[in-house]
Amino acid sequence: MAEFFLETVWIVPFYGFMGAILTLPWSLGTIRRTGPRPAAYINILMTLVAFIHGTIAFNAIWTEQTHQLGFQWLSVADLSLKLTVELSPVSLGALELVTGISLLVQLYALGYMEKDWSMARFFGLMGFFEASLSGIALSDSLLLTYGLLELLTLSTYLLVGFWYAQPLVVTAARDAFLTKRVGDIAILMGMVAISAYGADLDFSDLREWVSSHPFNSVGAALVGLSLIAGPTGKCAQFPFNLWLDEAMEGPNPAGILRNSIVVSAGGYVLIKLQPVFTLSPVSSDVLIVLGTVTVIGTSLMAIAQIDIKRALSHSTSSYMGLVFIAVGLGQVDIAFLLLFTHAIAKALLFMSAGSIILTTSNQNLTEMGGLWSRMPATTIAFIVGSAGLTSLAPLGMFWTFHRWFNGSWNVDWRLLGIVMFANVLSAINLTRLFRIIFLGKPQAKTRRAPEVPWSMAVPMVALSAFTLVAPLASINWPLWLSPNIPISPENASNVTQFATPLLILSGVLGCVIGSLINVRQAWARSSKVYVRFVQDLLAYDFYVEKLYEVTIVAAVSSLSKVTSWIDRYIVDGAVNLVSLATIFSGNALKYNVTGQSQFYLLTILLAVSVLLWSILNGQWSTVTNYWSSLIS
């Protein structure tokens, strides 16, 4: 029986699609009498089915070999395209995570979106979202994954643009789509290239293909870079990091999924593509550099935000930066663990933030305070989520970092430095958020703030509990994927001995700074120019948006204006000029038609004499000879 569920696990993504399609009558407004609720229930039911199916399969896979299920999709000329899914503990575990969090989020959304008039559309999109994500979790084919990533891009666009009547939402949705699209096109280029060079686009065969690859070093670097660009957009890495921040204009439950699982999907694809990055040192260097820049930049941006969702979303980019670094170093297992731990903790933090936003109808930090006694479940969720995200308490992230620095490979001091930096800033950020939101005096908007209803509290508490047990995964992960270089006494560095205490120390340091800093004053606008400069620099995301505006946006828009001008006045102008010239010469020539026969006779005589002259003079044969020589 379990075997059956395992072999049919590829159906799981279809549950989500089915849910999305079944809600169409409600989202299109064909059924109005029942209100949008049934649509929500259908979707939740579908997700529940998917979750149960996935769970049975997940339990069954441990006794099975990892294997692929292939489906010959298209065979044309000399190209054959397969769609493959992989059945392995990792892929089924990822599926389990996706459906589990999606289930919790949809329950949560039942409360959060209760009063929204287009709740049915929201749930339909969530079903679509979940389907693409669970497909990515299972997929073993780059082609299939690319397709699903694109569907994910589309559903992100539609979910961010859910409240499409608001001006900020419109730009946010557009930016989210276009940023990801840039990355997707780059993946498409890479995919076309590696497929043209004989790869059959299955992730599990990539490693073998890489060993016999036909590229020169430039080609290998370019292919690597194009495949990196996609995840860079998905994981909101520099310079494609702004969409995630802007996307916070969308409904919060979608934000939970986006910040936990969607960004992880990007990381997941990156991990699957890792063999290609070993082709060229450039790709792995780029991964590490991008990751480092993002970690440092977004950690700093996060602490300058006064919007609760934005403060958390920048931190998402920062943790994804660590994933990039891990993949760049080839430590694939750690990348998986980072994704897993981060996804759970961040989902919880976003649930907590959503509860606050719903109750206070406010996401501005400066207007918050004193919520701890009013919203205990939310407070606990926030604390647990923060503990899971920073390396201080012995929860997920601590154990992940611990494994990273006590694994069976060598680590660099610089890596430890970056991780500690991320940890300190993350701790500062979360501590200050906690103080601003939950401690201090209640303000006008937080004075009458009841705890959220059951439908939201239950998933939140459940996820809190899960965050507490999640470290088990980090502790027990068998590190079976990384190419291990055993540590011998010669190459052992002393980072390993100090790493764990230093990481704890960094967590403590962050918390201390976060609690000592004067939160109200530090985020008020300073009168000192240099402080204000730093504040603005961080709060406006290092002016990356301005950078886009003056570079790529300006380039495309001016290019399009120039081409359009050329099209109108030069290309079309030439055409119109020809027609004008025709009309003009026709007009001029019409005066020849006088009706006087002498004039006609003169014209005929002239023409005939020219013709005769050319024939008699031997000119004519030159003309015919020229043409016949040209033709033969």
Added chain:
Amino acid sequence: MLSALILIPLVGSAVVGFYPDSKGKISRNLAFFCAIAVLLINLYIGWNFDTENTGFQFAEYIPWVEWLGLDYNLGIDGLSFPLVCLNSLLTLIAIFVTDKNISRPRFYYSMLLLLSAGAVGAFLAKDLLLFFLFYELEIIPLYFLIAIWGGKRRGYAAMKFLLYTAFSGILVLASFLGLAWLSGANSFAYETLKLHDLSLTSQLLLLAPLIVGVFIKIPIFPFHTWLPDAHVEAPTPISVLLAGVLLKLGTYALLRFGLGLYLHAWVEVAPWMAILAGISALYGASCAIAQKDMKKVVAYSSIAHMAYILLGASATTRLSVTACVFQMVSHGLISALLFLLVGVVYKKTGTRDVDSLRGLLNPEKGLPVTGGLMILGVMASSGLPGMVGFISEFLIFRGAFPIFPIPTLLCLVGTGLTAVYFLLVINKVFFGRLTDNLDSLPSVKWVEHVPAFALLFLIIAFGLQPNWVIDLSEVQAIALLTGG
């Protein structure tokens, strides 16, 4: 059987034109009947179509003007069959979406049927001169359709279209006549002429006018300026046909006669054509970004997407040429869908200007279903996997990349830009708050969306099962390259 495909609309056109009917109801029904009959015959042909056959099927031959070498010589193969189907489907849709109260209905429907007959005839003709006759025949009704039922500058647009296409016809004719003359054949039959053994120089000389001629028709930069004008002025059903079918005459001629007859010369000029395809794709895309008229955006996007076919054809790999036929079908479906939806917006709001439209997605007072379909159509055009646009373009790029990597990458950038210009339109027109002057739009009936849903269904179905189209044309497309 094939003659019926031409004769039914031709006779229908004559009957509709002369049957007295002032209200237009009978004309409409007659036209409808003809279109459905043609579609059914297509199904019959599809049922009996042999996908393994490399030659022409259902061939018909009647000697006509023997001293000239012109014969009534029809045949269908995998190259033309998908396009014939596309033509009959879009003709039906065009008749369906035509306004019931259109002025001068008899003339209109008569011209529409004539247009359809001309296009089918060109696809079926196995004789070069016969092809040319149909190629020219189709210009006449289209000229009238734009010049009489078009927008404000219809006279200008129709005349421009007429001149451009007539010029294109002359060039194509010159190439055909030259081929018959130089090869010494006493007939214009495709299969006879294919066996010519002309030198490379004369092939090049003959290929050049043909290429320029079809570039005008496709259209490829810099011969494209008639297209945006014609589309903007043409009524919606005509835009659907123009983008969906008539442009395909150009690419069809490119494959059938350019690649099919002059393979040696073709390979020589292919690198230049690939570069031109890349330029044309980027040029069309960047012009589209700057447009304010929704129809112009779609028109320029047509230019960009048709350039991929040129890319695929010039790469001459088995994969890329097969994908070309698929891309023709794909572009036919997608551009028809987009023109339909733009037409709905125009009909309901009275404008196509992106700056004066806002928030049409509003579920109560706006056009939510149109908006939803438009989003899907736009996604199909920008190559969302699961829809037909993705797989056809992917196959072209995959086929062309090993031969012409740089032009392929340029075209790929072009697909990226597709999302940019269409998203700008969607954001401006459908998102945001509904403006007050659009507050009381007439609601769209479900019936009006039937054609759009039908096209969307095909777009998704072929996107998930591309084999259904590719299997039809694969053998013959490859045969073009091997000279079989």
